[in-house]
Amino acid sequence: MLLTTLRITLCLLLMFAPLARAQLVIEITQGVDDPTPIAVVPFAWAGAEAPPEDLAQVVQEDFERSGQFAPVPRADMLGFPTTEAEIFYRDWRAIQSEYVLIGQVSAQGGQLAVRYELYDVLRQARIAEGDLSMPVGEARMLAHRVSDAVYEKLTGIPGAFATRLIYVSVTRNPAGKDYFRLTLADSDGARPIVLLESREPIMSPSWSPDGTQVAYVSFETGRPAIFRQVLATGEREQLTNYRGLNSSPAWSPDGNTLAMVLSKDGSPDIYLMDLATRRLTRVTRHYAIDTEPSWMPDGGSFLFTSDRGGRPQIYSYDLRSGLTERVTFEGVYNARARVAQDGRNVVLVHQRDGQFQIAIHDLVTDRLQVLTNTELDESPSIAPNGSMVLYATKFGDRGILSAVSVDGGIKFRLPARSGDVREPAWSPYVNY
Amino acid sequence: MKSANAPTTRIGLAFRAGPIAFMALAIATALPTQAQNYIDVEGERAAAQSSTGTSTGAVSYGVGDAPSAAVTRTLPPPTPPASDNIxxxxxxxxxxxxxxxxxxxxxxxxxxxxxxxxxQSLERYLDIDRRLAAGGGGAAVVGGTDQTAGSATSSNPTATVGNKGSTVTEQPGEGEAYRAAYALVRGQEFDAAVTAFTRFLQNYPDGRYAPNAHYWLGELYLVITPADPEAARQSFMLLLNEYPDNAKIPDALYKLGRVHYIKGNSDRAREYLNRVRREYPDSSAARLAGDFIDENL
Structure with missing residues (x-):
């Protein structure tokens, strides 16, 4: 009896040990030449128990990861003001910090409330302030929302810190089948939650536009099938079970339709599934391979990859006119496009000198710019604010996630502490 | 189950792994979907063949057997061409x-x-339009207009004024004299043209159009009756030696090759023709030289 319990405990331990280690670690590899110094002072805490999270620390790491800011180390701060009256601008000028962020955190009935104030050291004036609150369990998300607000004030671009990622992590198992896990994490890689664990491959995770559901391909039935899963409840549903390919689900911007790739009628083509009625419409008809749909933000057309011209290139399909048009012409290989929210920038995998790299294609100017200089980059996904591109690449012999800004200036890596990570998908903005 | 799975597993990874895998994907996807038809017809074909096989059989003959009418009848029917089998x-x-x-x-x-x-051409047009409107266009036109006359041998008529020529300023009356001589070429009055170009070179030995005059004299000596290949050779050589940077050089080299061929010296001809192909590989003269070698040498 005892032995059995022990064995179960051991099994549980073994099962959960890799989960705990699946967390991503961030290493910034390239930032802007002249990052703006900002001091994120530890926030005041008004509560009986110990604070659930060091919110200022989370904010500070967000700014570090942005590559555009150089947060002042706490050790260099000459004081820890928490109110305007306590700020001595002379002190902050002395350590050459341009901005000071202070805040107060309080807990009330399971809710965590934060008040933040941003000061311009040179002008000696408050330039932003705000009050935000979230459930205690979402303390880190609350901090990310502070980062978003401050980032937008300082750069003019909305932040994308209070967003999340899904990715597939693979733990290699030399003795048998690998472990595949669909993981949900904060945009900084923290708080990983396993959504699905399988001994069969999991692929192509895709967010619903409201950020409450994900669709993905799982081989758990022995063949590829498209599933959707509600994040909050874990409730899931198998949407397809067709003969041949069932892949690349992509949610339409209105959330009503799921584009997907099926080969049930012959060659892989793109189909649209009405999620309410389950009615399936075949959109592309070509004996070549049509795959990897990505919706334009207006929902009236989508981009996809096709080798109908002999080599994989990006095409667009207009649902209103039914016209297909080739989009990319530079190079012999362009695939897996993802359209940014602006409907103008498209990130894709581009082959150059035999290497697969992430590039950004401007739909207005038709220009293509390669962003990365690594060899086997794949699965680009663009942040909802259009500033950063997350992608999978190889580092050493391991699959890791990397991020690059859309101008190529900022780069950082998000390697998992163990195992391989692939196919990241950056969430849309979520309403709280 | 495993085998049914394998091609589709590759699908998802195909775009990741590159074009080769993409091709593999193309094959892999074509197979499972069309395999049904394919295997069926293959099967039918095999059945059809085996049925014909039993009727004709494999007939063997002894060494001593004389061919008989029966043998010709038992020959298998001719194999259908590839287009006849599905x-x-x-x-x-x-x-x-x-x-x-x-x-x-x-x-x-x-x-x-x-x-x-x-x-691009629209942009260029708008750019030129803008410059002309700005009033700076006058000077740029002069060089082009008097050189627009084409010739049967030169596909590059606007470039007749070469590097050297462009540095030499036109002398008074030179342009008119050259154009008058050139008009005679166009009018096919070759003898008169020879005289005109000869006089032109006496009057303007270092003129801006002197290299062109040498070239035309070379051409003309070949078309007058009787032709004078040696005079043509000298004209072309003069051009070659005096104006090595002139735009007419590739054409002159090609003509020198032809002159030597006319004079019966195939080796020298080949030398010049190969030289133009080697030194001016992108010129039309190089192409003509290649054709000439192929046809005549």
Whole structure:
């Protein structure tokens, strides 16, 4: 009896040990030449128990990861003001910090409330302030929302810190089948939650536009099938079970339709599934391979990859006119496009000198710019604010996630502490 | 189950792993979907063949057997051409599909390039229009207009004034004299043209159009009756030695090759023709030289 319990405990331990280690670690590899110094002072805490999270620390790491800011180390701060009256601008000028962020955190009935104030050291004036609150369990998300607000004030671009990622992590198992896990994490890689664990491959995770559901391909039935899963409840549903390919689900911007790739009628083509009625419409008809749909933000057309011209290139399909048009012409290989929210920038995998790299294609100017200089980059996904591109690449012999800004200036890596990570998908903005 | 799974597993990874895998994907996806038809017809074909096989059988003959009428009757029917068997058709369709895809790619690429060229030429036109409107256009036109006359041998008539010529300023009356001589060429009055160009070179030995005059004299000596290949050779050599940077040099080298061929010296001819191909590989003269070697040497 005892032995059995022990064995179960051991099994549980073994099962959960890799989960705990699946967390991503961030290493910034390239930032802007002249990052703006900002001091994120530890926030005041008004509560009986110990604070659930060091919110200022989370904010500070967000700014570090942005590559555009150089947060002042706490050790260099000459004081820890928490109110305007306590700020001595002379002190902050002395350590050459341009901005000071202070805040107060309080807990009330399971809710965590934060008040933040941003000061311009040179002008000696408050330039932003705000009050935000979230459930205690979402303390880190609350901090990310502070980062978003401050980032937008300082750069003019909305932040994308209070967003999340899904990715597939693979733990290699030399003795048998690998472990595949669909993981949900904060945009900084923290708080990983396993959504699905399988001994069969999991692929192509895709967010619903409201950020409450994900669709993905799982081989758990022995063949590829498209599933959707509600994040909050874990409730899931198998949407397809067709003969041949069932892949690349992509949610339409209105959330009503799921584009997907099926080969049930012959060659892989793109189909649209009405999620309410389950009615399936075949959109592309070509004996070549049509795959990897990505919706334009207006929902009236989508981009996809096709080798109908002999080599994989990006095409667009207009649902209103039914016209297909080739989009990319530079190079012999362009695939897996993802359209940014602006409907103008498209990130894709581009082959150059035999290497697969992430590039950004401007739909207005038709220009293509390669962003990365690594060899086997794949699965680009663009942040909802259009500033950063997350992608999978190889580092050493391991699959890791990397991020690059859309101008190529900022780069950082998000390697998992163990195992391989692939196919990241950056969430849309979520309403709280 | 495992085998049914394998091609689809590759699908998802195909775009990741590159074009080779993409091709593998193309094959892998074509197989499971069309395999049903394919295997069926293959089977039918095999059945048909085996049925004919039993009727004709494999007939063997002894060494001493004399051919008889029965033998000719038992010969198997001729093998149907590839297009008659459906398996072969399947392969042909696949080949055609790939060919169409390749051509489709070329058409798309060319349509794109044409679109770009149109945009570029419009931009260029607008740019020129803007410059002309700004009033700076007068000087640029002069060089071009008097050189627009084409010739049967030069596909590059606007470039007749070479590097050397452009540095030499036109002397008073030179332009008119040259154009008058050139008009005689156009009018096919070759003897008169020889006289005109000879006089032109006496009057303007270092003129801006002197190299052109040498070239035309060379051409003219070949077309007058009787032709004078040696005089032509000297004119071309003069051009070659005196104006080595002139735009007419590739044409002159080609003509020198032809002159030597006319004079019966194939080795020298080949030397000049190969020289123009080597030194001016992109010129039309190089192409003409290549054709000439192929046809005559």
């Amino acid at each position: 398996g072969g058709l399947f392969n042909q369709v696949q080949q055609l599909q790939q060919e169409v895809m390749r051509l489709n790619g070329i058409v798309e690429q060319q349509a794109y390039e044409i679109r770009q060229l149109k945009e």
